[in-house]
Amino acid sequence: MDDRLVASAPPSHPFNVPMLFSIRLFCGAITILTAFASSNSAFAEVDFTREVQPILAKHCYACHGPDIAESGLSFVDRESALAESESGEHAIVPGDTELSMLVARISSGDEFERMPPEGDPLSPDEIKILSDWIDEGAEWSDHWAFVPMKRVEVPQIDNPEWSANPIDAFVYDRLAKSGLAPNPSADKRTLIRRAYYDLIGLPPTVEQIEAFLADTSADAYPKLIDELLESPHYGERWGRHWLDLVRYGETNSFERDSVKPNAWKYRDYVIESFNEDKPYDQFIREQLAGDELDEVTRESLIATGYYRLGIWDDEPADRLLARYDELDDLITTTGQVFLGLTINCARCHDHKIDPIPQKDYYAMVAFFGDVTPYGNRGDERTNNQIDLSSPELRQAYAESDRRIAEIEKAMHAIEQDGISRMSAPDQRATEGPAKERRQILKANLKKNLSDEQWTKYTELKETLASARKQRQSLAARETAMGLASYRSTEEPTRLLFRGNPHSPADEVGIGFPKLFNADEPAAPTRGTEKGSAGRRRILADWIASKENMMTSRVMANRVWQFHFGRGIVRSTSNFGQLGTPPTHPKLFEWLAFRLMDEDWKLKPLHRLIMTSRTYQMSSQNRDDAIAVDPNNDLFWRFDRRRLSAEEVRDSILAVNGSLNRKLYGESVFPKISDEVLAGQSVPGKGWNVSSPEESDRRSIYVHVKRSLLLPLLTAFDYPEPDRTCDGRFATLQPGQALSLLNSDFIHAESKILLASIGGSEQPNEAIVRKAIQSVLSRQATDIEIAEGSELIEALAAREEVSRERATQLYCLSVINWNEFLFLD
Numbered sequence: 001m002d003d004r005l006v007a008s009a010p011p012s013h014p015f016n017v018p019m020l021f022s023i024r025l026f027c028g029a030i031t032i033l034t035a036f037a038s039s040n041s042a043f044a045e046v047d048f049t050r051e052v053q054p055i056l057a058k059h060c061y062a063c064h065g066p067d068i069a070e071s072g073l074s075f076v077d078r079e080s081a082l083a084e085s086e087s088g089e090h091a092i093v094p095g096d097t098e099l100s101m102l103v104a105r106i107s108s109g110d111e112f113e114r115m116p117p118e119g120d121p122l123s124p125d126e127i128k129i130l131s132d133w134i135d136e137g138a139e140w141s142d143h144w145a146f147v148p149m150k151r152v153e154v155p156q157i158d159n160p161e162w163s164a165n166p167i168d169a170f171v172y173d174r175l176a177k178s179g180l181a182p183n184p185s186a187d188k189r190t191l192i193r194r195a196y197y198d199l200i201g202l203p204p205t206v207e208q209i210e211a212f213l214a215d216t217s218a219d220a221y222p223k224l225i226d227e228l229l230e231s232p233h234y235g236e237r238w239g240r241h242w243l244d245l246v247r248y249g250e251t252n253s254f255e256r257d258s259v260k261p262n263a264w265k266y267r268d269y270v271i272e273s274f275n276e277d278k279p280y281d282q283f284i285r286e287q288l289a290g291d292e293l294d295e296v297t298r299e300s301l302i303a304t305g306y307y308r309l310g311i312w313d314d315e316p317a318d319r320l321l322a323r324y325d326e327l328d329d330l331i332t333t334t335g336q337v338f339l340g341l342t343i344n345c346a347r348c349h350d351h352k353i354d355p356i357p358q359k360d361y362y363a364m365v366a367f368f369g370d371v372t373p374y375g376n377r378g379d380e381r382t383n384n385q386i387d388l389s390s391p392e393l394r395q396a397y398a399e400s401d402r403r404i405a406e407i408e409k410a411m412h413a414i415e416q417d418g419i420s421r422m423s424a425p426d427q428r429a430t431e432g433p434a435k436e437r438r439q440i441l442k443a444n445l446k447k448n449l450s451d452e453q454w455t456k457y458t459e460l461k462e463t464l465a466s467a468r469k470q471r472q473s474l475a476a477r478e479t480a481m482g483l484a485s486y487r488s489t490e491e492p493t494r495l496l497f498r499g500n501p502h503s504p505a506d507e508v509g510i511g512f513p514k515l516f517n518a519d520e521p522a523a524p525t526r527g528t529e530k531g532s533a534g535r536r537r538i539l540a541d542w543i544a545s546k547e548n549m550m551t552s553r554v555m556a557n558r559v560w561q562f563h564f565g566r567g568i569v570r571s572t573s574n575f576g577q578l579g580t581p582p583t584h585p586k587l588f589e590w591l592a593f594r595l596m597d598e599d600w601k602l603k604p605l606h607r608l609i610m611t612s613r614t615y616q617m618s619s620q621n622r623d624d625a626i627a628v629d630p631n632n633d634l635f636w637r638f639d640r641r642r643l644s645a646e647e648v649r650d651s652i653l654a655v656n657g658s659l660n661r662k663l664y665g666e667s668v669f670p671k672i673s674d675e676v677l678a679g680q681s682v683p684g685k686g687w688n689v690s691s692p693e694e695s696d697r698r699s700i701y702v703h704v705k706r707s708l709l710l711p712l713l714t715a716f717d718y719p720e721p722d723r724t725c726d727g728r729f730a731t732l733q734p735g736q737a738l739s740l741l742n743s744d745f746i747h748a749e750s751k752i753l754l755a756s757i758g759g760s761e762q763p764n765e766a767i768v769r770k771a772i773q774s775v776l777s778r779q780a781t782d783i784e785i786a787e788g789s790e791l792i793e794a795l796a797a798r799e800e801v802s803r804e805r806a807t808q809l810y811c812l813s814v815i816n817w818n819e820f821l822f823l824d
Contacts, residue, residue, distance in 0.1 A: 045132075045136050046129055046132045046133040046136060047581075048133065048139060048140060048141045049141055049142070049143055049144040049581065050144060050581035050582070050585070051129050051133070051581070052129060052130060052133045053143060053577055054577065054578065054579075054580070054581065055122070055126050055129065055130060056075045057353050057577040057578050058578060059106075059115075059116050059119070059122060059126075060075045060115075060116065061075065061076075061352060061353055062116070062352070063116065063117075065352060065353070066350060066351075066352070066353075066355070071085045071086045071087060072084075072085050072086040073085045073086075073091055075091075077140070078138075078140035081138075081140075082094070082138070085101070089101045092134055092138050093134070094134065094137045094138040095134070095135060095136075095137055095138075096134070096135075097131045097134050097135055100134050102115075102130065102134075103127070103130065103131055103134065106121070106122045106127055106130065107122075107127050143576075143577050144581055144582065144585065145340070145549075145550070145553070145575035145576070145579070146355070146515050146549075147549070148549050149549050149552075149553070149589060149592060149593065150589065151589075151590075151593055152586045152589050152590050154166045154169050154170065154590070155169050155170060155173040155586075156169075157169050157172050157173050157176065158176075159172055161613065162182070162613060165608065165611065165612040165613065165614075166590065166608075167587065167591075167608065167609060167612040167614055167615075168612050168613045168614055170584055170586060170587035170590065171584065171587065171612075171614045171634075171635050174584055174587075174634055175634050175635075175636055178628060178629065178634055179628065180624075180625055180628055180629065180634060180636050181625075181636070182613070182614070182617055182635075182636050182637075183617040183618045183619075183620060183622070183625075183636060183637040183638070184617070184618055185613065185616045185617060185618065186616060186617065186618045186619065186638065186824065187618075188212060188213055188221075189209060189213065189778070190618075190619075190824045191221065191616060192204050192208070192209055192212045192224065193209075193777075193823065193824075194638075194823060194824065195221075195224060195225060195228060195610060196208075196228065197643070197647060197823055198237075198562075198563055198610070199225070199228040199229060199231070199234050199237060199238075199606070199610075200228055200231050200233035200234055200236070200237050201233065201236065201237035201240070201644075201646060201647050201650060201698075202233060202647075202650055202651065202654055202659075203651050203654055203655065203777060204777060205777060206773055206774075206777045206778075209777050209778075212224060221611070221616075222607075222611055225606070225607055225610050225611060226607070229603050229606060229607065232275055232663055233661070233698075234274060234275060235270075235271035235272060235273070235274035235275035236271055236663075236698055236700050238274045238562070238602075239267070239270040239271040239273075239274045239700065240646060240700050241558070241562050242270050242274070243267060243270060243700075244719055244724075244725040244726070244728070245333075245337045245558075245573075245724055245725065245726060246287075246306060246309055246333060246337060246724065247309055247310060247329075247333060247721050247722060247723050247724050247725070248263075248266070248267060248309055248704060248721060249263070249309060249310075249311070249704045249705075249706045249721035249722070250263040250264065250667060250703055250704045250705065251686065251704070251705045251706050251707070252311060252312040252313075252314060252374070252706075253311035253312070253706040253707065253722055254311065254312075254313050254314065254315075255681055256314060256681075257680075257686065257705060257706055257707040257708075258314065258380075258686070259686060259705075260308060260309075260374075260384075260481055261381065261385060261479075261481060262305075262385065262479060262480050262481040263305065263308070263309070263481050263704075264665075264666055264667045264701075265302050265305065265480045265481065266302060266303070266305030266306070266308075266309065266480075266481060266482075267667075267700070267701075268664045268665070269299060269302045269303055269305070271663075271664065271700070272299075272664070273299075274602070277601045277602060277603045279599055279600035279601055280544075280555055280595070280600040280601070280602065281544035281545075281551075281600045282544075282600070284338060284540060284543055284544040284551070285537075285540045285541065285544050286299065286300040286303035286304075287303045287304065287306040287540075288306070288334070288536050288539060288540035288543065289304075289536040289537040289539070289540040289541075290302075290303040290304045290482070291304050291482070291483055291530060291532055292532055292534055292536060292537040292540075293537070298388050298480075301386050301388060301480060301482050302386075302388075302480045302481075302482060303482070304386075304482035304483040305480065305481045305482045307330065307371055307482070307483055308374055308384050308481050308482065308483075310326065310329040310330070310333070310374075310722075311329070311706070311722050312326070312373070312374040312375070313325075314375070314377040314380070315377055318501075320501045320502065321501055322373075323373060323501070324496070324499075324501045326373060326374070327365050327368055327371070328344055328347055329723075330368050330371070331343055331344050331347075331361065331364050331365060331368075332344040332723070332724065333723075333724050334364075334543075335364070336573035336574070336724055336726070337554075337573065337724055337726075338543050338550075338551060338554065339543065339548075339550045339551065339554065339575075340550055340553070340554040340557075340569075340572070340573055340574060340575035340576075340579075341354065341356070341513070341550065341574070341575060341576055342354070342573075342574055342576055343356055343360070343361055343364055343513065344361070346358050346360060346361035347361055347496075347499045348496075348498050348499030349498070349499075351576075353576060353577045353578050354515070354576040354577055354578075355514065355515045356513055356514075356515065357514070358495060359495055359506075359508055359511075360511065360512075360513045360514055362493055362494070362495045362496070362508040363493075363508050363509065363510060363511030363512070363513075364511075364513070364539075365493055365508075366493035366508055366509055366510040366511070366535065367510050367535045367536055367538070367539040368535075368536065369487065369489040369493055369533060369535060370486040370487050370488075370489050370532050370533035370535065370536070371483065371486075371487065371536075372483070372485050372486060372487045381479075382484070382485060383484055383485050384481050384482065384483070384484055385479045385480070385481060385482075385484050386479060386480050386481075386482045386483070386484045387477055387478075387479055387484075388477075388478040388479060388480050389475075389477045389478050393474065393475055393477065394477075396474055397471070397474060397477065400467065400470065400471040400474065401471075403467050404464065404467050404468060404471065407460055407463055407464045407467060408464065410460055411457060411460045411461065411464065414449065414453055414456065414457045414460070415441060415445065415457075417449070417453065418441075418444075418445045418448040418449045418453070419440075419441075419445075419448070421448040422440070422444055422448055426440050426444055445457075483532070485531075486530075486531045486532045486533065489533045489535070492507045492508075492509075493507070493508050493509070494506065494507055494508060495507075495508050509523055510523055510535050510538065510539075512542060516548070516549065516550075518542065518547075518548075521538045521542070523535070524538070546596050550575065552592040552593070552595045552596050552600075553575070553588065553589075553592040554572070554573075554575065555595060556588075556591040556592045556594070556595045556605065557569050557572055557582075557588065557591075557592075558572055558726075559591075559595075559602060559605050559606065559609070560591065560609065561727065563606075563609050563610065563615060564615075564635070564638070564639065565639045565641050565730075566639075566727075568582045568583055568584050568587060568588040568591075569581070569582045569583075569588065570583075572726045572727060573724065573726040583633045583634070584635075591605070594608070614635055615638070616638075617635075617636075617637055617638045618637060618638065618824075619637055619638045619639065619640045619824045620637065621637070622636075622637070625637065638824075640822055640823065640824055641730060641822070641823050642716075642730050642732070642821060642822050642823075643716075643821055643822070643823060644716065644717075644728065645699070645712070645713040645714075645715075645716035645717055645718040645728075646698070646699035646700060646713065646718075648712070648716050648740075648821065649699045649710075649712055649713065650698050650699055651820070652746070652749050652815060653696050653749065655753065655774050655775045655815075655820075656749055656750075656752045656753035656756050656774070657752070657756045658696045658749070658752050659696060659697075659698070660693055660694065660696045660697045660698075661697075661698070662697060665701070667701055667702065667703035667704070668690040668694045668695055668697050668701050668702055668703065669687055669688050669689050669690045669695070669702075669703050670689070670690065670695040670702060670710060670745075671689050671695065671744075672687060672689075672708070672710065672711065673711075673744060676708070676711055677708070679708075680707060680708060686705055686708070687703075687705065687708055699713060704721055706721055706722060709721075711739065711743070712739050712743065712745055715735040715736050715738075715739040716736055716739075717729035717730065717731055737816075740812075740815065740816050741812070741816065746812060746815065747808070747812065749815075750808050750809070750811045750812035750815065751808050753771065753774065753775070753811045753815070754767075754771075754804075754807055754808050754811045756774065757770035757771055757774055757811075758770060759804075760803050760804040760806075760807040760808070764788070764789035764792045764793065764807075765785050765789055767788075767792070767807050767810065767811075768780055768784065768785045768788030768789055768792075768810070769785060771788075771810065771811050771814050772784060772788075772814060775811075775814045775815055775817075775820055776814070776817070776819055776820060788810060791810055791813070792806050792807055792810050793806075795809055795810070
């Protein structure tokens with residue numbers, strides 16, 4: 001049994017795919033460049049934008065880039081790179097590496113002569129790429145992501161089985177050029193489990209697997225995909241991907257980490273949007289400008305909660321700096337999530353790598369000029385709680401408030417007349433705290449008023465009590481977190497010298513980054529009727545436009561990423577020059593157009609991807625393919641992966657029958673140990689334990705308190721919600737084994753699992769058989785039954801534990817098997 005425990009062994013395959021996945025997320029340009037070098041036979045010549053430019057950007061731009069041109073040498077464009085340096089030499093001589101100073105300096109064995117002077121030297125593969133490129137003529141082209149989109153033709157291939165789905169044609173064509181064959185298809189049991197987790201994040205039941213295996217029709221698998229896409233749990237799975245991107249949290253962070261009221265309604269909006277297959281362009285517009293659309297709806301107002309998801313300091317040392325930090329968070333998230341650009345790198349100076357000047361950054365800031373801070377300490381709700389009540393109810397509240405104000409005004413006038421007749425000390429006391437004023441009025445008002453005044457005052461007091469009681473009888477208002485108020489934009493946005501808000505410089509109007517070559521937007525002449533500036537609508541329309549060369553590319557790449565474990569562009573939120581080039585540029589471009597052609601809907605793209613032979617391939621390794629493409633850049637197999645944090649917890653609850661599948665609603669608070677709660681500044685504050693039934697809801701509904709994340713989720717790489725996360729770790733580390741072997745949660749759930757299969761009084765063989773069937777959705781083998789029975793007996797005899805405890809520990813061990821925690 002030990003070989004099946006996470007605590008003691010990785011998956012049983014030649015190399016650790018989940019760990020490779022984790023490494024790949026952070027290797028950046030180096031990994032992909034070496035991969036391209038190793039499989040360079042797939043290209044007729046060196047590709048500048050995919051292979052050369054990332055090397056120059058990474059190793060050379062710091063000294064010879066857009067800001068600094070040491071020795072008169074710059075590599076930002078071909079003319080500058082081929083020019084004579086101050087020393088009279090040429091860094092690059094097309095067609096001649098021997099005369100090219102660049103090659104001599106990067107390959108020098110003298111550490112004082114070798115470039116770059118700081119950091120790691122170029123690898124042999126990188127040196128070879130630059131040398132081959134120079135030998136081939138040093139052709140220069142624009143960065144692949146900064147050129148307009150262009151439709152491509154599906155390649156014609158000689159394999160009919162790989163021609164039916166366009167995705168397969170692109171992948172097969174690339175494999176064939178590299179001398180590789182794709183893996184055969186995975187078996188049906190593997191496919192159904194893969195599909196269930198990819199689309200709804202839950203394991204299939206035994207009955208669902210058996211029904212799929214028994215269906216021998218040609219459309220059995222496409223029907224399965226359609227059923228899963230229509231499941232309401234699809235939105236929970238894919239909505240979670242989006243929440244990672246927009247740094248979803250329900251508290252402010254910092255020391256107090258106070259709750260953000262109604263943040264959960266934004267989460268539900270996201271889930272519902274995915275379930276409805278809301279067009280992505282509409283999804284963009286609602287979040288960026290849901291309050292400025294032609295048709296403002298309840299949904300679109302909740303969507304503006306996007307602006308309230310980030311961290312908020314309720315007591316900043318420098319309020320102006322805090323304001324610009326909040327704006328920078330918006331620029332960072334919006335730029336990376338929707339456009340795949342690190343525009344935020346230009347806050348203090350021109351972008352060091354990409355053609356994004358500092359002015360472009362502040363032109364983007366200007367779009368958000370009317371966005372108020374999350375709140376003011378002690379009055380946070382004013383800025384961020386939108387009244388979603390019906391017009392009739394809002395009118396009733398308005399009339400009630402007006403009536404109460406009129407009564408209070410009349411009473412105040414009588415009070416002031418009486419106060420004017422009081423002694424000087426009493427008059428001064430009524431100007432102090434409200435409590436003292438009330439005491440003075442209670443003791444002295446009547447004797448300082450005429451009988452007529454006192455009668456009138458008494459009547460008004462009774463009328464006020466009645467008006468307040470009537471107001472309390474009104475139906476409760478519905479509120480949601482979003483943009484409830486706006487900041488004046490009369491004061492212009494200014495470029496900040498070195499990003500310092502106390503050093504404003506030139507005025508900057510709204511504008512799109514120059515690299516897009518888009519027409520300058522016309523600033524709205526007036527704001528909307530609600531009071532917003534109308535600028536965010538301009539930004540939203542531009543981002544959601546089919547003419548925007550980034551938007552569909554970025555989203556199509558994300559869909560691919562969440563199906564295959566990595567994007568065609570691995571750096572999914574950075575399409576700039578330090579990002580990784582697409583491994584399949586033509587497929588990448590084709591998918592971006594396909595998304596738009598399907599009216600920006602994601603479900604058709606899911607269906608196309610998941611019914612491809614590429615997606616259905618086996619994950620088995622092959623020595624011949626590993627020798628050529630060890631990182632699986634060419635997609636010759638499907639990558640195995642470890643379950644995500646939410647999938648681990650939800651699957652445990654699902655297999656023992658305790659998962660509460662209720663959709664939507666307020667967040668829940670599962671029990672957390674006192675030891676973990678003690679880590680807070682005020683232990684336990686803000687964590688109200690829910691009922692057992694509510695605690696067993698899916699993990700997406702667990703309250704996201706930034707300073708107190710659920711320990712089991714963090715052990716399995718739940719992301720830090722303070723900033724956008726475009727790809728999670730997939731680590732294998734001791735904390736995971738400890739959580740699944742020793743935590744109170746796993747022992748409680750193992751006990752529930754044992755009870756769900758009939759308890760400990762059954763024969764060992766029955767317990768083993770039922771536990772494996774419940775957890776792994778398959779029949780136990782004879783060897784597993786024998787070993788499991790032996791383990792139960794050994795625990796009872798050697799460890800001297802009760803039979804119930806021994807059988808419970810066996811159930812716990814099955815939950816730890818790699819077959820449960822990893823997906824083929």
